[in-house]
Amino acid sequence: MDIDCIPFKKTGYFSQLICDYLEEKETLKPFYNRFPRLENFESQIEEKSQNFPEANRNVLYDSLVRQYSNFELSKKTKNNLVMLKEPTTFTIVTGHQLNLFTGPLYFLYKIISTINLTVALKKRYPKYNFVPIYWMATEDHDFDEINYFNFKGKKLQWNPDGFRDGAVGDLNTDGLHEVFETFGEALGIGRNAAAIKDLFRKAYLEHDNLAKATRYLANELFGHHGLVIVDGNDSSLKRVFVPYIKKDIFEQLPFHEVSETIEHLKQLPENYGIQVNPREINYFYLKEGLRERIIKKDGNFYVNDTEIKFTKEELRAEIETHPEAFSPNVIARPLYQEAILPNLCYIGGGGELAYWLQLKSYFEAMQVPFPMLLLRNSALVVTKKQSKKLSKLGISVAEVFLRQNDLINKKIREVSNIDIDFAPQKMHLENQFKALYEIADQTDKSFLGAVKAQEIKQKKGLENLEKRLLKAQKRKLEDHVVRMRELQDQLFPGKSLQERNLNFSELYLELGETLIPTLFESLKPLELGFRIIEV
Structure with missing residues (x-):
């Protein structure tokens, strides 16, 4: 196997913002905390240690044990779950949508980058433990973005009957047998084809919703490396987050902080553009078949395009009683993740890092440590x-x-x-x-x-x-x-x-x-360059 590497800038496929971030351009330094170099993690560990309640670790552990019920765990994942209760354990996180059969190839690159970074950190800081986390975006509702994958130039698409605009993680897997039949025919015969068919069948035909199917798939591919899979659509985890939900809805703190950051970004001569804009309220109301924005009008709160209405007192009571009904949007989700996890670093693609760079002042206002931001590995095989x-x-x-x-x-x-x-x-x-x-x-x-x-x-x-x-x-x-x-x-x-x-x-x-071991050997998360892997 031969590996070559070229700068991201020379590929022509990465934005000016990301290229400037990787070069640590001075004008961007106010928008992040620490640049992801191995020696900088010591300060990040210290900051997170002082700002992560011990009680949150027990809630996290109990929630994850429940989420993993009826799933077979590797010894390494079991150990990692237990270690999350220890004050010397920290996480490295990546997140991704519930794309059908992982969707594009970079799903693997994200998770492998995350696991490889935890290995590198353990070597550098042996007295601490580092757990790789895959955050499943189970509450998304952009079904058209995830209901297909490409195979040999063709789009294999899932079109279930009666899909409603709820959280995609709850979506029933009925109808995926048709995709399985089409995919199986395209795969042909042979040992590798049989292994792929078996993986798809067990994930999607033996689990009744998309969240469980995706958990099974990611666990099969990476569980023996100790990957821990988190589903944020969890009542206990959201209960920990209640104070932050209230600050968003009733004080509109994220809206003001992120809007101010956007103005600062617009004043930069580079004209980077804005990735996402905050709303006055950055939460959806979530129930079966429903995920709609919460809006404020005339002193009351409404669920958009429904007849659901709350007074301020009623909404406050609903948050406290049913925190699971409040689903964060793209602005609020990063804070939710960092508030419930002892996390040091988020690994994402260029588009993800672009909106994370808008959030630092919001985190500071909420008194939650801002994680390091690391561009995931990219490769051409x-x-x-x-x-x-x-x-x-x-x-x-x-x-x-x-x-x-x-x-x-x-x-x-x-x-x-x-x-x-x-x-x-x-x-x-x-x-x-x-x-x-x-x-x-x-x-x-x-x-x-x-x-x-x-x-x-x-x-x-x-x-x-x-x-x-x-x-x-x-x-x-x-x-x-x-x-x-x-x-x-x-x-x-x-x-x-x-x-x-x-x-x-x-x-x-x-x-x-040999595919996944080859990628583990080739992808080096802290070596910031586009990798060309000859196999």
């Missing part, structure tokens, strides 16, 4: 066969990330037996027109405009000739162009990063049981 093709075509690791037209034009110029670069001719033309400008300036300055127009016309003519010649060479070297296009389409399906499109089952079909 290249087979040996694909690697040989890249070598034959003379395409380097950096060049494979070029937009397809730019890549083809660059390589055609390189392999062509004639020079298609008209830069010398353009320079020669510019020198000629310099002389013409001088003549016009010395004789009749009104001719300067005519000279300029002629220069533009001549340069345009050269550019058109260059394009026509390049086009002709592409036709002449059509086989070369086709091979480049096909190879890049394999590596970047849908003209996007492999990890954002491909499902892990495609790689498992080829690599089998």
